[in-house]
Structures are given as C-alpha cells and as structure tokens.
Amino acid sequence: MTRAALETDPGGVPYRDLNRNGRLDPFEDPRLEPEERVADLLLRLSLAEKVGLLFHTVIECGPGGAVLEGPGAICKSGTRQVVLGKHITHFNVHALGTPTEAARWHNAVQELAEDAPHGIPVTISTDPRHGFSENAGAGFAAGAFSQWPEPLGIGALRDPATAHRYAEVVRREYVAVGIRAALHPTLDLATEPRWARQQHTFGQDPHVVAELGLAFLRGLQGARLGPGSVACTAKHFPGGGPQKDGEDAHFPYGREQVYPAGRFGDHLEPFRDAVDAGVAAVMPYYGMPVGLELDGEPVPAVGFGFNRTVLQGLLRDELGYDGVVLSDWELINDNHVGNQVLPARAWGVEHLDPHARMQLMLEAGCDQFGGEECVEVLIDLVAQGRVGEDRVDESAGRLLLVKFQLGLFDDPYVDEAAAAEVVGCEEFVAAGLAAQAESVTVLHDPRGLLPLDDGPRRIYVEGMSAGEASALGTVVDRPEDADLALVRIQAPFEPRSDLFLEAWFRAGSLEFPPGLPVRLARVRAACPLIVDVTLDRPAVLGPVMDVADVVVASYGTSGPALVRALQGASRGRLPFDLPRSMADVRAHAPDRPGLDDPLLACGYRWDPAIVATGSRRQET
Structure with a gap:
C-alpha cells in the first residue's frame, strides 16, 4: 500500500491525494477532462x-x-x-x-x-x-x-x-x-x-x-x-x-x-x-x-x-x-x-x-x-x-x-x-516466431531447391547451432560429408570505435570482403549451398549470388524461424533496393527512394515465372 492510496471525498468520489492536503483537488479528480486537470495543476506547480x-x-x-x-x-x-x-x-x-x-x-x-x-x-x-x-x-x-x-x-x-x-x-x-x-x-x-x-x-x-x-x-x-x-x-x-x-x-x-x-x-x-x-x-x-x-x-x-x-x-x-x-x-x-x-x-x-x-x-x-x-x-x-x-x-x-x-x-x-x-507468453512468442519466418525473402533459387522437404539429408552449417540445424537433417562437420550446406552471414560494414556509441552503428561500405565469395565457392564445390544474409541495410550481393545455389535475406530471424522459412513459410519482399556496386551507391541521390538500376528492386522476391523473363524488377 502506497502513501497515495485511494481516498474518498465526502461526495463518494475515490481519488489519490497526491499533494497530501486531505481534500479532492481538481487535478486529482478522475471525473474531469484531462485538459481541466492540467490547467489546475499548472497553477499549483513551482517553476522547478x-x-x-x-x-x-x-x-x-x-x-x-x-x-x-x-x-x-x-x-x-x-x-x-x-x-x-x-x-x-x-x-x-x-x-x-x-x-x-x-x-x-x-x-x-x-x-x-x-x-x-x-x-x-x-x-x-x-x-x-x-x-x-x-x-x-x-x-x-x-x-x-x-x-x-x-x-x-x-x-x-x-x-x-x-x-x-x-x-x-x-x-x-x-x-x-x-x-x-x-x-x-x-x-x-x-x-x-x-x-x-x-x-x-x-x-x-x-x-x-x-x-x-x-x-x-x-x-x-x-x-x-x-x-x-x-x-x-x-x-x-x-x-x-x-x-x-x-x-x-x-x-x-x-x-x-x-x-x-x-x-x-x-x-x-x-x-x-x-x-x-x-x-x-x-x-x-x-x-x-x-x-x-x-x-x-x-x-x-x-x-x-x-x-x-x-x-x-x-x-x-x-x-x-x-x-x-x-x-x-x-x-x-x-x-x-x-x-x-x-x-x-x-x-x-x-x-x-x-x-x-x-x-x-x-x-x-x-x-x-x-x-x-x-x-x-x-x-x-x-x-x-x-x-x-x-x-x-x-x-x-x-x-x-x-x-x-x-x-x-x-x-x-x-x-x-x-x-x-x-511478457514473453507462449502466444506472443509464437506470433513473433511466425513473423520472423514469414519476413524472410527468397532472392535467388534457380535450381528450385526451396522449399526444403523433410527427407533425410546430411547438412553442414555455419552461423547456426547444430541443435537448430538438426531440424533440417543430420549435422556434419565438413561440407565434403554433406548433402546440403547452410551458411548464415551478416551484411557487411566497417567497424568504428572512436566516439561513444560509434561501435554499435554499422556504417560504411556495403561490399563483402573479397575472400568471402572464394570461401563460399569452396563450400559449394562440395555440396549445394544456401546462404542467408541478415540485412540491417542493403548489401552488394552479386558476388554471393554468383557462388550460391540459394540466397535468402532475413531481417532478424532466429535459427528455428529460418528453418521454417526454408521449409516454405517465407513470403517477404525486399523492403529496399539492392545495389549492383558501391559506385552505384555513391552516385545515388540520398533523398530519392530507389536506385537507377538495382541488382534487385524494392518489392522483389524470387518467382521462377518472372525470373524466366530476365527481369529482376518485381515492384509492388
């Protein structure tokens, strides 16, 4: 029980005696409109x-x-x-x-x-x-x-x-x-x-x-x-x-x-x-x-x-x-x-x-x-x-x-x-997990590997725990022993840490380091490769798409939610354009929505029927 417990005025109105003067003042009166209560209280307050x-x-x-x-x-x-x-x-x-x-x-x-x-x-x-x-x-x-x-x-x-x-x-x-x-x-x-x-x-x-x-x-x-x-x-x-x-x-x-x-x-x-x-x-x-x-x-x-x-x-x-x-x-x-x-x-x-x-x-x-x-x-x-x-x-x-x-x-x-x-009740957690899975955007799947079925497979993973990946198959330690590889990566950025807060802001170039596509290509040489890229901002994804069988984008997705997405739950569309190069980014007017010639346009998601026409523009 707090000091400002409910009091009752002589007329039977319950109120909190916030200024502890033993009477119902207008700013304490729940029957009055908020504007009336504000006007009363302002007159009572000190400058401080x-x-x-x-x-x-x-x-x-x-x-x-x-x-x-x-x-x-x-x-x-x-x-x-x-x-x-x-x-x-x-x-x-x-x-x-x-x-x-x-x-x-x-x-x-x-x-x-x-x-x-x-x-x-x-x-x-x-x-x-x-x-x-x-x-x-x-x-x-x-x-x-x-x-x-x-x-x-x-x-x-x-x-x-x-x-x-x-x-x-x-x-x-x-x-x-x-x-x-x-x-x-x-x-x-x-x-x-x-x-x-x-x-x-x-x-x-x-x-x-x-x-x-x-x-x-x-x-x-x-x-x-x-x-x-x-x-x-x-x-x-x-x-x-x-x-x-x-x-x-x-x-x-x-x-x-x-x-x-x-x-x-x-x-x-x-x-x-x-x-x-x-x-x-x-x-x-x-x-x-x-x-x-x-x-x-x-x-x-x-x-x-x-x-x-x-x-x-x-x-x-x-x-x-x-x-x-x-x-x-x-x-x-x-x-x-x-x-x-x-x-x-x-x-x-x-x-x-x-x-x-x-x-x-x-x-x-x-x-x-x-x-x-x-x-x-x-x-x-x-x-x-x-x-x-x-x-x-x-x-x-x-x-x-x-x-x-x-x-x-x-x-x-x-x-x-x-x-x-x-907070964190089962209903809310389930709704959040579903939204995570559905928001995933399929960007590239020319071999039609998605959605993944429940068939037995051996899977090699990076950026995801073996326990989470086990829903997709038996986890193995080497690509050479796998039927499928799943690699999760973050969008690129340039680390900075001079000013306070600076280290938390992912800024700078959108290009991946040159060694990444080479390493991914070695994984793909052993088995089909799925790459999930977490996009907190756009990335120059062309080099990754060139060496992967499947590329999906996520925007905050747990391992279990990604599994659901790869099994067919995904329906997300790109919320922004993906650039072809940093030269295109530097030439772009910062205030204009959309690039002149994006690699993939805002609203895009992989659709074999559209991709067959040679178009990567699928705006809505």
Missing part, C-alpha cells in the same frame, strides 16, 4: 516542478528491480536525485531484468515520485526492444520480451494487419512492466543504402512506410490515448534518411542531410499521416538540412531540433500539430562515458553555449530535451528573462496532458505477479 517536466533522461533498473541510488553505466545521476532533486518525471529505460523485476522497479520509482510536492507520476519510455539488435543508441534485443523481426522485416511483409498485431503485442508487454511511452515508430525512409539506422525503418517506399506506421501507431495508442495505451513518438521528423554519404547524424561527420533529387516530400509523407492520426509525440532528427527550400524559402542549415522553420513553421503551423515535440538525445551538452566522448549534436550551432542552445530549441518549438537533465540551465534562462515562464507552461502543459490521458495520475502501478504471465 514545471521545468523538470521538460527533461527526458536515461534511467536504469537496479539489481533485482531495486531503485538505483547512484550513477549507473549509462545514467548520469541516481534515481532519487533526478526524481526528487530535479523533479524530472520522464525517463528512458535501458537495461531491464526479468519481467517481475522490471515491474517491481517501475512500481518503486512511482512510489518514490509520490514524495514530490504534487506526486506527479513518472512516465517510462523505451527505444524498440522486441528485435535482435543491441544498440544503446537506438534499440535493444528482446531479452524477456517476445522476439520479432526488426521493423525492416515488418516492412518486408508489407501487411498492415501484421504490423498492427505486432504493435498490440508490444503494447501489452510494455504496459505489463510499466512502459507507457514508445520512442518509436521510426518513420524514416531507407533511401541512402549506407545509412546505419535502416533496420528500425519499414523500408524505402513512402506509401508502405506510411501505411505500416499508421497500423503500428494504432496498435500502440488505440483510437485515442487512454489507460491501456502506450504513447508513441514518431521519429525522426521530417525524415532522417537522406544522410550525406550515408553517415549517421549521431556523429559530427554525419551532420548533413541533403536533397539533391528534390524528394523532401517523400520523406515527409509518413509524418503527415501520423500527425493526422494523433501521434502523442514527434522527435526531430539530429541532422541539419543543407540546400533545402520550403515554399521557395531557404531552410536554415541548423539541426532540426533547433530549426524553427521546420518545427514551428512546417510541423505546427502547416501540419497543425499541437502534441509534444521531444528532441533527440543530447543536443545541449557533450556526453563523456569512460574514456570516450560524444559531442553534443548541436549541428550548425556548435558555437553556442548550453544556455543559448536550450533557448534556441524552445524558440524553435521543442517541448522536451532528450537525454538531458540540466534543469538549472532552464531555471537560469527564466531568471535572466531569456525564456518566459509562460513558454515553460506551454510545454509543461502538453507533457502533463499525455500523463493524464494515459491514466497515470489515477493509477500508475502495475501488477508485479502478472507481468511474468504477459
């Missing part, structure tokens, strides 16, 4: 409490689900310090334990928040965590949650019903452990083949991305935000895909977004639909537009989080958006982790100090500072008269509204015992 709402930093779960009292591997401060000392109530969680531990931790943080003057409940958010990739700057492997293909695999299925089902599972598992805000979907278009963020997109086609994004959004939020919803953040406005040279805007060398083909509208399309559907939050990307014009006027070459023309002019005035604008992480201060640094992503305004950067973001239209907890800077800006308290109220009101709509003020707690029954 309102300022705390405008920050959204990283938090960690302590051992066994305990509240972490000191700095962690990622978080800068102890939980008590940020919740009660800085009045921050929005947190992005990274590592979680078991479902029971995650729920226990969430409840402990909510109970801690009740010690604040007005007991504002905490909102816990997360990056995607139902796939395979582990990247502290972008998303997490599933762990205890049901495991699905990366969103790119959902894009390969091109099925809004599957996207909606996926989102419903994500919602139920998130809500079970207290996660009420999703820092996704990623509505960027995968138009620059080298860009490192493509696995969390739905692909390159703006219409497919818009359709699947809407299905996902409705699965998490519902028709409107309510006590069972997860509030979504559509990112990265106005489209983070057209990165110069394919470099990522997390890093100084990737700060520029360019539009040589004039296709800005394609990248904006999915966000238009998300805004119309009532997405709770929008996150602008780090990138700074170079050479972009809107309505004949040049857009300032500053990061989108600082860009008033894009946020106030386009998003709010033109598109009519009045929800939360949450900046991407750490635009104000450098982040030092161990002996590495990640400079503040203040692209185009690097010369400004933290005060001026924050002021510019508020003037541009941002409501919340991602990855930051420097509340003293905003309090100082108000004291200096550089930011009006009414501007703080505007953003604080938007953020409180979402909390009220989610029902957090009335009951923020979760059932710790039930969490383990929901």
